[in-house]
Amino acid sequence: MIDEQTNKRSNSFWRELPVLVVVAFVVALLVRVFVLQTFFIPSESMEHTLNINDRVLVNKVIYDLRSPHRGEIVVFKSPASWRSDPTEVDFIKRVIAVGGDHVVCCDAKHRLTVNGQALDEPYLYHDSDGTADLPSDEPFDVVVPKGRLWVMGDHRSHSGDSREQYLRTHDTSAATIPYPSVVGRAFVVFWPLQRWTWLTVPGTFDRVPDPPKA
Missing domain, CATH: 1.20.5 (Single alpha-helices involved in coiled-coils or other helix-helix interfaces)
Incomplete structure (x- = not known):
């Protein structure tokens, strides 16, 4: 039985x-x-926050509930004019400013400012000898259009981003990303294991005031 x-x-x-x-x-x-998707890093534009061949986990739901915040690392569908390779559609950059923000390079200490607040950017790329990338090697002064994002790579000298596009075109729309193009927020490096880390928002962004209301 x-x-x-x-x-x-x-x-x-x-x-x-x-x-x-x-x-x-x-x-x-x-x-x-x-909900979630993995992405692998193909370029050096976010070094050393993200290195080539790192793999990140992306939250695809969060921006259905709210808009992107300054300092977050986002994956987005890139405009065709940003692509050196037509097959490279998904880009990953850091949000420096959101719609309505006034972004300037640079102050007397050669820092970016957003709405008059200087950004200390510890995540910028450093060479092995400790030499850091400049926030920008050329000045600019822009107001981000409503509903769009100003995004930059952490390895500024090797990043095709809002700064690079603006200096080339002087067109703020061409140099920014519309909110609907954002796929999601990268929130953790999960591979290789020795690189595992949360991708948190640096504290410098907490001090940025909201832009003045029109």
Whole structure:
């Protein structure tokens, strides 16, 4: 009797297994499409916050609930004019300013300012000898259009970003990203394991005031 019940349970498990596998696959697919997605870093534009071949996890839901914040690292669908390779669609950069912000380079200490507040940027790329990238090697003064983002790489001298586009075109719309182009927020480096870290917002952005109301 016990053997018969065991056999029934075993047969039931094997009959249900294909259904469980399909359900698990569908759940994983839904999570990937709508909630979380992994991205790998193909370039040096965010070094050394993100290095080539790092893998990050991106929250794809958060910006359905709110708009992007300054200091967050975002994945977005790049404008065609930003791409040196037409197949490179997904870009990853740091949000420096949001719609309505006034961004200037640079103050007397050669720091970016956002709405008059200087940014100390410890995440900027450093050479092995400790020499850091400049926030920008050329001056600019822009007001970010409403509903758009000013994004920059942490490795400024090797980043195709808002600054590079603006200095080339002097067009604030061409140099900024519309909110709907943002795929999601990168919030953790999960691979390689020795690089595992949370991608938090640097405290310097906490001191940036809101832009003046029009």
